[in-house]
Amino acid sequence: MAVLLLAEVVNGQLALDAVSKSVSAVASLGDVHVLVAGQGGDAAAAEAATLAGVSKVLFAGDHGFCHTLAEPVAALIVSLSGGYSHIAAAATSDAKNVLPRVAALLDVMILSDVTAVIDADTFERPIYAGNAIQTVKSSDSIKVFTIRTTSFEAAAGGNSAPVEALGTAAETGKSEWIEDKVAASDRPELTSAGIVVSGGRGVGSEESFALIEGLADKLGAAVGASRAAVDSGYAPNDWQVGQTGKVVAPQLYVAVGISGAIQHLAGMKDSKIIVAINKDEEAPIFQVADFGLVADLFDAVPELTSKL
Amino acid sequence: MKVLVPVKRVIDYNVKVRVKADGTGVDLANVKMSMNPFDEIAVEEAIRLKEAGKAEEIVVVSIGVKQAQETLRTALAMGADRAILVTAADDVHTDIEPLAVAKILAKVVEEEQPGLVLCGKQAIDNDMNATGQMLAALLGWSQATFASKVEIDGGAAVVTREVDGGLQTIKSALPAVISVDLRLNEPRYASLPNIMKAKKKPLDEKTAADYGVDVSPRLAIVKTSEPAVRQAGIKVGSVDELVSKLKEVGAI
Numbered sequence: 001m002a003v004l005l006l007a008e009v010v011n012g013q014l015a016l017d018a019v020s021k022s023v024s025a026v027a028s029l030g031d032v033h034v035l036v037a038g039q040g041g042d043a044a045a046a047e048a049a050t051l052a053g054v055s056k057v058l059f060a061g062d063h064g065f066c067h068t069l070a071e072p073v074a075a076l077i078v079s080l081s082g083g084y085s086h087i088a089a090a091a092t093s094d095a096k097n098v099l100p101r102v103a104a105l106l107d108v109m110i111l112s113d114v115t116a117v118i119d120a121d122t123f124e125r126p127i128y129a130g131n132a133i134q135t136v137k138s139s140d141s142i143k144v145f146t147i148r149t150t151s152f153e154a155a156a157g158g159n160s161a162p163v164e165a166l167g168t169a170a171e172t173g174k175s176e177w178i179e180d181k182v183a184a185s186d187r188p189e190l191t192s193a194g195i196v197v198s199g200g201r202g203v204g205s206e207e208s209f210a211l212i213e214g215l216a217d218k219l220g221a222a223v224g225a226s227r228a229a230v231d232s233g234y235a236p237n238d239w240q241v242g243q244t245g246k247v248v249a250p251q252l253y254v255a256v257g258i259s260g261a262i263q264h265l266a267g268m269k270d271s272k273i274i275v276a277i278n279k280d281e282e283a284p285i286f287q288v289a290d291f292g293l294v295a296d297l298f299d300a301v302p303e304l305t306s307k308l
Numbered sequence: 309m310k311v312l313v314p315v316k317r318v319i320d321y322n323v324k325v326r327v328k329a330d331g332t333g334v335d336l337a338n339v340k341m342s343m344n345p346f347d348e349i350a351v352e353e354a355i356r357l358k359e360a361g362k363a364e365e366i367v368v369v370s371i372g373v374k375q376a377q378e379t380l381r382t383a384l385a386m387g388a389d390r391a392i393l394v395t396a397a398d399d400v401h402t403d404i405e406p407l408a409v410a411k412i413l414a415k416v417v418e419e420e421q422p423g424l425v426l427c428g429k430q431a432i433d434n435d436m437n438a439t440g441q442m443l444a445a446l447l448g449w450s451q452a453t454f455a456s457k458v459e460i461d462g463g464a465a466v467v468t469r470e471v472d473g474g475l476q477t478i479k480s481a482l483p484a485v486i487s488v489d490l491r492l493n494e495p496r497y498a499s500l501p502n503i504m505k506a507k508k509k510p511l512d513e514k515t516a517a518d519y520g521v522d523v524s525p526r527l528a529i530v531k532t533s534e535p536a537v538r539q540a541g542i543k544v545g546s547v548d549e550l551v552s553k554l555k556e557v558g559a560i
């Protein structure tokens with residue numbers, strides 16, 4: 001059987017890291033057909049066709065699929081579902097919005113944040129903020145799941161799979177897009193960055209967050225934040241790392257002024273090397289840090305930035 | 309407009325989770341249980357809609373073991389008007405899957421005819437993030453997930469959503485299902501007089517069978533295991549030492 005993989009597309013661009021890792025996650029399950037939805041996604045569809053392991057790209061270029069609104073995109077996926085044993089996508093906010101809707105329309109369960117594909121029916125996923133790993137076997141006819149891409153390697157390029165155009169979206173009259181507020185940034189994207197520097201409540205203000213950003217820029221890193229930093233308005237919501245934010249697993253994660261609550265650890269504890277800078281030597285973050293520096297961040301961060 | 313808020317009883321977010329030695333799941337006997345934090349935010353939002361004159365009645369519903377009654381009483385003490393307890397399991401370790409929960413909720417919606425369902429984005433036990441979307445699908449309703457701002461504007465809800473790239477605003481026709489994110493509001497605490505009053509508010513007791521919904525799981529739990537533990541490393545004495553250690557391991 002084959003796998004239908006919904007591609008993550010951001011402003012008409014393929015989210016290459018997310019999609020290539022998802023392709024390799026599902027490669028053992030059968031032929032992989034990638035679905036690119038949304039007007040202007042031509043280049044994204046063409047790029048998806050270059051990924052090794054993709055046997056076909058389906059491109060639904062109708063305006064109605066733009067912004068990945070759940071109602072039309074779920075209806076599209078359901079209309080295609082006949083030939084598939086698995087329907088999957090990287091666990092992005094778009095996929096988490098759309099795929100549970102697809103699953104319910106198909107009367108099957110959803111599996112969120114799959115970290116390992118054991119066989120066609122059996123999957124691993126974290127529960128309780130990653131404090132337990134559950135292995136589950138699905139009895140559903142079609143398996144619908146989202147993939148935690150940090151657990152998988154990226155598929156290679158060099159392929160040239162055929163691209164097939166699909167029809168138009170049905171008018172659902174349910175939801176309409178109004179606007180996106182997306183801050184443009186030259187920094188690497190958080191979930192795929194090789195280095196992440198995150199700030200927490202200890203940073204103290206939106207202005208002081210410039211210290212975190214300065215260190216990140218020196219390292220060519222993405223910037224993350226704890227929930228407390230986001231709630232306090234020091235950092236935007238899309239920087240939140242954790243159980244209910246983004247999951248990252250960079251080569252180097254630097255946690256500054258972050259205590260290390262389990263909800264935060266859930267989003268970063270698979271990082272290769274963890275550095276913690278915190279003035280409280282008892283902070284739980286030190287229990288997962290490879291290198292801990294007990295210091296006031298207002299001294300340590302400028303010094304570190306200048307010495308790199 | 310009537311607002312329906314599904315609230316789940318989950319392990320308290322401060323409790324350290326322990327995987328059972330036999331690998332069958334997580335130990336939930338005698339641990340502190342609370343309302344799912346996202347659901348407190350959903351209840352709070354419903355109360356604010358009522359206070360603003362946009363909602364007339366708030367009905368809360370919980371599906372699970374009979375102890376979920378306590379969670380419903382908390383919601384009533386916060387300010388919900390009525391509660392429905394749907395007993396669907398006897399063992400506190402049985403988690404009803406989002407698909408079955410959504411099917412039961414769809415039946416409750418059929419009976420209650422709310423104009424809006426406000427649920428949490430994610431239950432912090434199964435971390436599934438699915439029930440609201442599934443309910444919207446079963447009802448054929450619009451959905452607005454991960455809400456950080458909700459405005460009811462005539463026959464529609466204008467919802468700002470927390471998405472990977474930042475914020476997205478959509479307009480969803482009512483009736484709709486809205487799932488709430490952390491930044492939507494700060495839930496109030498129930499005052500003592502309100503806790504007393506909540507004891508007298510109506511709480512209907514039903515079972516999954518009353519709604520004709522089969523709650524048997526689609527996902528069989530093969531095993532539950534501990535995640536790999538990360539060993540603590542070393543403390544460094546200075547920024548210089550940190551820099552040299554990072555160079556040593558090739559991290560920078």
Ligand SMILES: Cc1cc2nc3c(=O)[nH]c(=O)nc-3n(C[C@H](O)[C@H](O)[C@H](O)COP(=O)(O)OP(=O)(O)OC[C@H]3O[C@@H](n4cnc5c(N)ncnc54)[C@H](O)[C@@H]3O)c2cc1C
Binds near residue numbers: 258267298
């Ligand atoms: C449902 C739910 C979901 C959640 N999801 C997430 C999530 O996805 N991500 C997340 O991060 N959290 C999440 N949380 C919140 C989590 O429980 C913690 O509250 C949060 O992570 C704390 O953030 P913090 O470490 O920045 O703040 P705090 O815990 O307040 O820690 C601040 C730290 O800064 C240190 N500090 C202060 N001043 C200085 C200084 N000058 N120099 C050096 N160090 C200093 C302090 O010693 C302290 O350790 C969630 C909570 C709930 C209930």
Ligand SMILES: Nc1ncnc2c1ncn2[C@@H]1O[C@H](COP(=O)(O)O)[C@@H](O)[C@H]1O
Binds near residue numbers: 371
């Ligand atoms: N058993 C339940 N009883 C009541 N509400 C629930 C239940 N399970 C899930 N929900 C609702 O659905 C939301 C998302 O849960 P989930 O899809 O399990 O992550 C929760 O925040 C609740 O609002």
